Amino acid sequence: MPTLEIRDLHVSVETKEGAKPILRGVDLTINSGETHAIMGPNGSGKSTLASALAGHPKYQVTSGTVTLDGEDVLAMTVDERARAGLFLAMQYPVEVPGVSVANFLRTAKTAIDGEAPALRTWGKEVKGAMENLRIDSTFAERSVNEGFSGGEKKRHEILQMELFKPRFAILDETDSGLDVDALRVVSEGVNRAKENTDVGVLLITHYTRILRYIKPDFVHVFVDGKIAEEGGPELAERLEEEGYDKYVGTGATMSA
Amino acid sequence: MTATTDLSTDHTRAVADGAHSHGVVPAGSRAERVTSFDLADIPVPSGREEEWRFSPVAKLQPLFAPELGAGGVLTTVVEAPEVKVEIVGRDDARLGTAGKPGDRTAVTAWNAFSEATVVTVPAEAVASDVTSIRVEGVSTDATAQHVLVHAEHHSEAVVVIDHRGDALLNQTVEVVVDDGAHLTLVSVQDWADGAVHASSHRSVVGRDAKLKHVVVTFGGDVVRVTPDAAFTAEGGDVEMVGLYFADTDQHQEHRLFVDHGVPRCKSRVTYKGALQGAGAHAVWVGDVLIQAKAEGTDTYELNRNLVLTDGARADSVPNLEIETGEIDGAGHASATGRFDDEQLFYLMARGIPEVDARRLVVRGFFAELIEEIGVDSVRDRLIDSIEAELEKSMSVITGTAPAQEGA
Numbered sequence A: 001m002p003t004l005e006i007r008d009l010h011v012s013v014e015t016k017e018g019a020k021p022i023l024r025g026v027d028l029t030i031n032s033g034e035t036h037a038i039m040g041p042n043g044s045g046k047s048t049l050a051s052a053l054a055g056h057p058k059y060q061v062t063s064g065t066v067t068l069d070g071e072d073v074l075a076m077t078v079d080e081r082a083r084a085g086l087f088l089a090m091q092y093p094v095e096v097p098g099v100s101v102a103n104f105l106r107t108a109k110t111a112i113d114g115e116a117p118a119l120r121t122w123g124k125e126v127k128g129a130m131e132n133l134r135i136d137s138t139f140a141e142r143s144v145n146e147g148f149s150g151g152e153k154k155r156h157e158i159l160q161m162e163l164f165k166p167r168f169a170i171l172d173e174t175d176s177g178l179d180v181d182a183l184r185v186v187s188e189g190v191n192r193a194k195e196n197t198d199v200g201v202l203l204i205t206h207y208t209r210i211l212r213y214i215k216p217d218f219v220h221v222f223v224d225g226k227i228a229e230e231g232g233p234e235l236a237e238r239l240e241e242e243g244y245d246k247y248v249g250t251g252a253t254m255s256a
Numbered sequence B: 001m002t003a004t005t006d007l008s009t010d011h012t013r014a015v016a017d018g019a020h021s022h023g024v025v026p027a028g029s030r031a032e033r034v035t036s037f038d039l040a041d042i043p044v045p046s047g048r049e050e051e052w053r054f055s056p057v058a059k060l061q062p063l064f065a066p067e068l069g070a071g072g073v074l075t076t077v078v079e080a081p082e083v084k085v086e087i088v089g090r091d092d093a094r095l096g097t098a099g100k101p102g103d104r105t106a107v108t109a110w111n112a113f114s115e116a117t118v119v120t121v122p123a124e125a126v127a128s129d130v131t132s133i134r135v136e137g138v139s140t141d142a143t144a145q146h147v148l149v150h151a152e153h154h155s156e157a158v159v160v161i162d163h164r165g166d167a168l169l170n171q172t173v174e175v176v177v178d179d180g181a182h183l184t185l186v187s188v189q190d191w192a193d194g195a196v197h198a199s200s201h202r203s204v205v206g207r208d209a210k211l212k213h214v215v216v217t218f219g220g221d222v223v224r225v226t227p228d229a230a231f232t233a234e235g236g237d238v239e240m241v242g243l244y245f246a247d248t249d250q251h252q253e254h255r256l257f258v259d260h261g262v263p264r265c266k267s268r269v270t271y272k273g274a275l276q277g278a279g280a281h282a283v284w285v286g287d288v289l290i291q292a293k294a295e296g297t298d299t300y301e302l303n304r305n306l307v308l309t310d311g312a313r314a315d316s317v318p319n320l321e322i323e324t325g326e327i328d329g330a331g332h333a334s335a336t337g338r339f340d341d342e343q344l345f346y347l348m349a350r351g352i353p354e355v356d357a358r359r360l361v362v363r364g365f366f367a368e369l370i371e372e373i374g375v376d377s378v379r380d381r382l383i384d385s386i387e388a389e390l391e392k393s394m395s396v397i398t399g400t401a402p403a404q405e406g407a
């Protein structure tokens, strides 16, 4: 069974003042088909974990390991990680002017699969997936993320998750900034991907509301660069009532 | 998301799109700049003058001389069946009607040529094909050349001037667009390494006439093009589009001037360039003057530079002078950004290898502009040239030799 294993991961971020340690020993194992929620206050390092897993050059792994089916993920370039089956739905998707969504999706799909998708079925698949996510067909000709609203960007991320069929998907605050309707549409997309592909999901969120739509098998509370507590779905309910206060004492920051 | 950075830009530092800061108005406004057919009125510059301050004056020096030869380029015209081509003497009355020279190379070019190529699109004719003027550099003797493209009233045509080979050329291109005519004029600078080219484009646009003026610069050591456009009657429309790609040690300068001297005319300027390699230098100066009598003017100019590697420098100076409050619209934008690593990360995080991702971003940067040019043959050529340029920077990144370039 495909497994994503994170062991004692320490990560620093490059700042003007030098390297600043953010992650302080993260341990996490995700098997395919499982959904793990990572919940934590702002600034606790959730996006840093996501970016480090995807290989963003700003984040330096200072120690620890990440393996996907035993393969050393940290030795892979950003594009190799994606082709190995890792997908990151970004908290702030990047605008790429002049590159149409249609061209982008086809280019990425070709890179990930190692061959161009069959023309006829691909067109239908994209169209269907866009309809399911209530993305207007005119978006195919628009530049990637350019001028998209927050919600449109998030739906475009989940569109990619459905089309690229990764083995593990990291969803970084895909729920933030979505109204209830959009949240439902996006969650349905994630659930479809789970049904269709047995993808393992690392669902990063600040709030519990998305967990009403996407049921986690495990919940991890993330504080000050590492996992402070782990449990099942009931842990999320407790966080709903109690908030992060009990974890946020020294060290951890609760920025707006 | 392209960050506006302060890498060697001039007035454009941190001037984002839509920002409407009127830069520093250079000493002497465009309204006061000396223009003349007389050599004595426009002396050899020192290099400190406003119009020469970015230029490699030493390399252009031979073109400041009053005497220039004619043998450095071979000119071949392949015209559309409806279009007429003549070689005429310098005393032909049609020459010199599109405005006066405005700098030293323009005035020496005017005084040095003995014969001119005149391309005429007859009244009401619609050219069924592109007219191509091929200028082939065959020696590096300092050479003057004069071309007049005249679109008579209500005619329509596309004329492409294509520069190749190695040359030391001082050129005038006069463009006369009579009432109701639609002319697209494209000048492609695809010179070989070593070429030095100064070119004064002077255009006049008549009543309800439209000029689409396109400049594409890829090759040569020094290319300095100064497109001027003026309106002679109401309803004129000028669209200036430019695309350039400067490599190591190339100087590419585009200085344009749109003179709104009559009411209710429209101008749009869009220039975009990419730069890569040490010593790559792009200069864009966009002067737009809205004279007191030019009420109802509508103008917008934009310049964007994409800096792909360290060591390249882009100077971008939009300059809008407005002498009347009665205008429909006037604006400018200028931004110079580094290649955006976040875009690269996003694309690579979708499995796209670095080389392909860079290519996508740069193509994307030029995409809209290429569509705007709207001439199929030019469009295909442009895409190929951009690919070839990108090959060069990819070879730096990947460490593989670039594909063979043309001589």
Ligand SMILES: Nc1ncnc2c1ncn2[C@@H]1O[C@H](COP(=O)(O)OP(=O)(O)O)[C@@H](O)[C@H]1O
Pocket: A013, A014, A015, A020, A022, A040, A041, A042, A043, A044, A045, A046, A047, A048, A049, A058
């Ligand atoms: N690029 C960066 N430069 C400087 N500090 C950063 C950078 N990225 C993250 N940080 C810091 O790292 C900490 C964790 O940030 P982040 O991973 O974004 O947290 P979260 O996603 O949980 O809100 C914060 O203190 C943040 O300020």
Ligand SMILES: [Mg+2]
Pocket: A046, A047, A048, A091, A172, A173
């Ligand atoms: Mg975050």
